[in-house]
Amino acid sequence: MNSIQLLFAAAILTGAVETRIIPRFDGLLMELTSSEPIACSIDVTGYSVNVRPGDEVLLPDAYLPFWVLGWELDTDSCGFSIELTDAVDSLEYSLAEDSLTLLLFFRAAEPLLFPELTWNGPPDEPDYGMFDPQYSDSSTIAALELGQQSPWLSDFDCVVIDPGHGGRDPGAVGPDGTYEKDRTLEIALLVRDILNICRPELDVIITRNTDCYMSLGARTRLANARRADLFISIHCNASTRSAANGFETFFLSRARTDDSRAVEMLENSVVEYDDTNDHVFDDPLSFLLADIAQNIYLERSSSLAVAIQESLQDRFPENINRGVKQAGFYVLRGALMPSVLVEVAFISNPEEERTLKTLDFRLAAAEAIVDAVLNFAEEQ
Numbered sequence: 248m249n250s251i252q253l254l255f256a257a258a259i260l261t262g263a264v265e266t267r268i269i270p271r272f273d274g275l276l277m278e279l280t281s282s283e284p285i286a287c288s289i290d291v292t293g294y295s296v297n298v299r300p301g302d303e304v305l306l307p308d309a310y311l312p313f314w315v316l317g318w319e320l321d322t323d324s325c326g327f328s329i330e331l332t333d334a335v336d337s338l339e340y341s342l343a344e345d346s347l348t349l350l351l352f353f354r355a356a357e358p359l360l361f362p363e364l365t366w367n368g369p370p371d372e373p374d375y376g377m378f379d380p381q382y383s384d385s386s387t388i389a390a391l392e393l394g395q396q397s398p399w400l401s402d403f404d405c406v407v408i409d410p411g412h413g414g415r416d417p418g419a420v421g422p423d424g425t426y427e428k429d430r431t432l433e434i435a436l437l438v439r440d441i442l443n444i445c446r447p448e449l450d451v452i453i454t455r456n457t458d459c460y461m462s463l464g465a466r467t468r469l470a471n472a473r474r475a476d477l478f479i480s481i482h483c484n485a486s487t488r489s490a491a492n493g494f495e496t497f498f499l500s501r502a503r504t505d506d507s508r509a510v511e512m513l514e515n516s517v518v519e520y521d522d523t524n525d526h527v528f529d530d531p532l533s534f535l536l537a538d539i540a541q542n543i544y545l546e547r548s549s550s551l552a553v554a555i556q557e558s559l560q561d562r563f564p565e566n567i568n569r570g571v572k573q574a575g576f577y578v579l580r581g582a583l584m585p586s587v588l589v590e591v592a593f594i595s596n597p598e599e600e601r602t603l604k605t606l607d608f609r610l611a612a613a614e615a616i617v618d619a620v621l622n623f624a625e626e627q
Contacts, residue, residue, distance in 0.1 A: 264300040266327075270312040270610045273358035274335065277351040279304075284346035291338055299326035300349065310562050313441050313614050314353060334444050359440045396543055397583045399474035403624045405450040406442065407470040410435035411482035411588075414460030419485035421600035427483040428458060430603045434591065435481050437613035445617060446624075467581035477551065477620060478586035480579065483594040483603060492596045493567025496555045496589045498548035499579040547585040549573075550626075554619035555589050561618075562611040566592075585623075589616065 264285065269276040279285065279300055286301040298304075303324050311317065318329040336356035342349050410431040412418030418427025435453055442451045452473050454466045470478045484495070552571040560568050579586045591612045592599040602608045 495569035
């Protein structure tokens with residue numbers, strides 16, 4: 248971003264200036280509004296922007312999208328500075344004719360991509376490369392039998408993001424007809440793209456990038472084949488009680504509460520869409536390795552689930568934190584690495600269904616998951 252200075256004609260102001268952040272796929276939009284005409288100066292130095300609307304500024308008490316490193320008020324509270332990441336390429340602005348509204352747009356160098364939501368049929372079986380999908384890698388089997396982690400986990404270089412459901416499996420359906428499979432795909436793609444921006448050296452794999460069906464077994468086989476360090480499955484919750492709300496994260500273990508058993512039953516019911524009994528625990532070796540891996544990664548999966556819950560709580564302090572729970576999800580059963588399943592909101596709740604339709608919520612949920620992944624990686 249080149250250093251520039253934009254000056255607007257001076258005016259005497261008597262009202263405070265309110266600031267609103269509007270995240271977008273192609274950058275960050277800031278809206279400044281006042282009851283009196285705005286006379287604003289904007290100074291840009293590298294990725295640091297100072298905005299002086301000419302009167303007291305009210306900054307919202309909200310999280311900052313990943314485009315922003317931080318911001319703070321000037322000492323006289325009549326302006327603020329904002330530090331941007333190098334994912335932002337340029338600054339554009341527009342002052343309304345009545346001078347009561349100023350829009351600042353920080354344009355992204357590479358916009359996040361919208362997902363494709365038309366079903367294109369069942370996907371081909373993933374390319375497993377050199378790693379046998381049935382876990383015939385002798386070093387992996389030997390490590391697990393000794394109670395050790397999968398050998399590739401010594402280097403944190405690959406994460407698999409799994410958008411729940413897809414294709415002929417719509418997942419839960421909201422009261423207004425929203426499909427869970429669409430919302431999970433949109434959030435998962437945002438997680439992928441934000442991770443690619445924040446950690447370009449990290450290999451981020453997504454189990455599906457279109458509205459297609461993928462069996463539960465194939466999802467974890469793909470994660471094992473790509474030697475992933477984490478497996479995160481993204482879902483929207485549902486309940487027969489329309490008032491049920493909030494977010495929760497699960498790791499693989501025996502369900503301990505009625506609510507956990509209900510969610511387990513709901514998510515595991517998708518096996519009815521499989522063309523075959525494509526379950527990672529059908530053959531004795533796979534069952535044994537999955538059972539051993541469950542115990543090896545219990546603590547780390549639990550830690551990842553806690554990190555995601557805390558990050559979601561930071562983004563959505565007014566939403567209900569339903570906590571970290573455990574359940575026997577098929578989709579986590581065959582993962583030979585730490586794995587979790589996160590339920591970001593209740594699509595069966597009319598209010599949360601509407602929220603899931605907004606970019607603000609989906610972007611914030613994606614950023615929460617990204618923050619948890621990066622924090623988890625730093626602790627390894």
